[in-house]
Amino acid sequence: MSDANTTLRELKERMAAFVAEREWQQFHSPKNLSMSIAIEAAELMEHLQWLTVEESKNLPPDALADIGEELADIVIYALSLSNALDLDLSETILAKMDKNIRKYPKEKVRGKSHKYTYYQTDRTKDKG
Amino acid sequence: MSDANTTLRELKERMAAFVAEREWQQFHSPKNLSMSIAIEAAELMEHLQWLTVEESKNLPPDALADIGEELADIVIYALSLSNALDLDLSETILAKMDKNIRKYPKEKVRGKSHKYTYYQTDRTKDKG
Amino acid sequence: MSDANTTLRELKERMAAFVAEREWQQFHSPKNLSMSIAIEAAELMEHLQWLTVEESKNLPPDALADIGEELADIVIYALSLSNALDLDLSETILAKMDKNIRKYPKEKVRGKSHKYTYYQTDRTKDKG
Amino acid sequence: MSDANTTLRELKERMAAFVAEREWQQFHSPKNLSMSIAIEAAELMEHLQWLTVEESKNLPPDALADIGEELADIVIYALSLSNALDLDLSETILAKMDKNIRKYPKEKVRGKSHKYTYYQTDRTKDKG
Numbered sequence: 001m002s003d004a005n006t007t008l009r010e011l012k013e014r015m016a017a018f019v020a021e022r023e024w025q026q027f028h029s030p031k032n033l034s035m036s037i038a039i040e041a042a043e044l045m046e047h048l049q050w051l052t053v054e055e056s057k058n059l060p061p062d063a064l065a066d067i068g069e070e071l072a073d074i075v076i077y078a079l080s081l082s083n084a085l086d087l088d089l090s091e092t093i094l095a096k097m098d099k100n101i102r103k104y105p106k107e108k109v110r111g112k113s114h115k116y117t118y119y120q121t122d123r124t125k126d127k128g
Numbered sequence: 129m130s131d132a133n134t135t136l137r138e139l140k141e142r143m144a145a146f147v148a149e150r151e152w153q154q155f156h157s158p159k160n161l162s163m164s165i166a167i168e169a170a171e172l173m174e175h176l177q178w179l180t181v182e183e184s185k186n187l188p189p190d191a192l193a194d195i196g197e198e199l200a201d202i203v204i205y206a207l208s209l210s211n212a213l214d215l216d217l218s219e220t221i222l223a224k225m226d227k228n229i230r231k232y233p234k235e236k237v238r239g240k241s242h243k244y245t246y247y248q249t250d251r252t253k254d255k256g
Numbered sequence: 257m258s259d260a261n262t263t264l265r266e267l268k269e270r271m272a273a274f275v276a277e278r279e280w281q282q283f284h285s286p287k288n289l290s291m292s293i294a295i296e297a298a299e300l301m302e303h304l305q306w307l308t309v310e311e312s313k314n315l316p317p318d319a320l321a322d323i324g325e326e327l328a329d330i331v332i333y334a335l336s337l338s339n340a341l342d343l344d345l346s347e348t349i350l351a352k353m354d355k356n357i358r359k360y361p362k363e364k365v366r367g368k369s370h371k372y373t374y375y376q377t378d379r380t381k382d383k384g
Numbered sequence: 385m386s387d388a389n390t391t392l393r394e395l396k397e398r399m400a401a402f403v404a405e406r407e408w409q410q411f412h413s414p415k416n417l418s419m420s421i422a423i424e425a426a427e428l429m430e431h432l433q434w435l436t437v438e439e440s441k442n443l444p445p446d447a448l449a450d451i452g453e454e455l456a457d458i459v460i461y462a463l464s465l466s467n468a469l470d471l472d473l474s475e476t477i478l479a480k481m482d483k484n485i486r487k488y489p490k491e492k493v494r495g496k497s498h499k500y501t502y503y504q505t506d507r508t509k510d511k512g
Contacts, residue, residue: 003136006218012131014225022232023239027306030195031176031184035305037202038169038422042298045166048159049291050283050497052437056159059213067158068215071206072224074165075217078203085187087196089203090134096200097142104150111151113434155434163433166294170426177419178369178411180309241306259392262474268387270481278488279495286451287432287440293458294425301422304415312415315469323414324471328480330421331462331473334455341443343452345459346390352456353398360406367407 008079008090015079025084033081037074044070136207136218143207153212161209165202172198264335264346271335281340289337293330300326392463392474399463409468417465421458428454 001010019028047067048056059067082089129138147156175195176184187195210217257266275284303323304312315323338345385394403412431451432440443451466473 002216003218008131021234029181029184031181034173034176035301039298041166041169042295045162045291048162053157053159056157068220072220075206088130090131092196092200106149163429167426170423173419258472259474264387277490285437285440287437290429290432297422297425301418304418309413309415312413324476328476334459344386346387348452348456362405365406
């Protein structure tokens with residue numbers, strides 16, 4: 001199986017079976033799963049924390065393998081959360097991508113760092 | 129399009145096109161993307177931060193919509209990172225799921241909170 | 257030494273000496289330190305991830321010791337960041353506390369969960 | 385008031401009063417506060433996410449002011465958590481600093497990136 005022939009539904013179903021066989025639905029609440037995703041995201045960052053941005057573009061094979069596993073953990077919990085919320089993940093992602101396409105018109109932001117757009121939009125927000 | 133007929137490759141390709149059209153590959157380094165995922169994970173948590181675990185299982189529709197968007201953002205950046213790393217995400221996820229199946233044998237952990245297994249394995253680790 | 261007689265300056269100076277003796281100022285950039293704080297925050301969450309909110313109010317002594325260490329790590333990196341930014345942390349904290357006092361008038365928010373105030377203010381923000 | 389003459393106890397007492405006047409102790413459980421710290425850490429990262437490590441060492445004044453506020457929020461929640469846990473924060477920090485001094489002997493790690501020491505110790509841990 002590879003990205004070319006694996007649907008989101010297949011991955012979600014495998015994850016749902018894993019959770020159900022362990023009777024872990026009770027622990028996989030949205031609140032707990034949001035923490036799990038954040039924890040896995042931090043484990044991913046741990047591998048990149050002391051590298052420069054450039055160094056992070058040229059990772060040695062063992063770091064790459066570790067990073068792949070952390071990324072998998074993040075998506076695994078994301079699948080479990082979309083199961084818990086009964087959410088069609090593909091549809092939600094595609095809707096958000098369309099929103100981003102409108103929010104960041106390519107002719108306007110091309111080659112400009114997000115920090116540029118960030119600081120622009122940021123200034124208009126109420127800073128809590 | 130729905131989870132039933134959307135492959136990881138399709139989502140990754142759409143994300144790659146979005147990034148390339150904006151010439152944002154330069155910013156989408158593994159280091160930066162790991163931060164982006166963690167930031168989106170925190171935005172997800174923001175919606176669940178003051179709820180009890182039980183309350184988070186019964187979310188009102190508008191919270192559900194917001195949470196879906198944050199979850200989409202997390203996966204969108206995960207797709208971009210797997211593009212940047214030239215990683216087959218499905219394969220990596222399935223390998224990690226297999227590892228978890230072996231790590232948490234269902235007859236041993238059934239109905240037991242992860243915190244149980246966490247505290248067991250945790251005790252054997254060097255606490256940094 | 258205890259909270260009653262330890263100033264922020266003493267803690268900042270100890271941390272500055274620790275970093276300087278190792279010639280680690282080069283790594284303790286604001287970007288890297290922001291990642292370090294987030295990573296330590298996730299390690300703190302790891303101890304609380306599968307507990308209910310109520311359970312987290314009654315922690316066993318060994319969990320309490322672990323949690324104290326993670327909390328210390330968070331503040332240690334916060335001290336290092338305030339050194340790197342040449343920031344008076346007490347002054348910044350007190351200014352932020354005053355802002356919060358005005359933002360959340362006690363007669364208005366008393367006994368109401370932040371989620372209430374969160375959802376109020378949240379609705380008025382542009383949802384990115 | 386400044387870092388030179390502000391003790392941890394003074395800051396903790398101010399925060400305890402802020403929380404008590406709003407009857408927010410019920411929400412300030414260790415679980416919820418660990419999420420709050422992680423959320424504020426992510427808001428800090430948001431300002432640094434697209435910068436290079438070097439750029440983050442030379443921040444414009446308005447970014448510096450925003451970053452100071454986010455750092456204050458992190459420490460504010462850390463103070464509230466140490467109140468909720470009835471923890472002497474200074475003592476805990478100093479004990480952790482001593483542990484770090486022994487863990488990273490200066491003659492061994494001087495000028496070496498943490499990633500070096502990280503990858504060394506990391507290899508000996510069970511990769512979950």
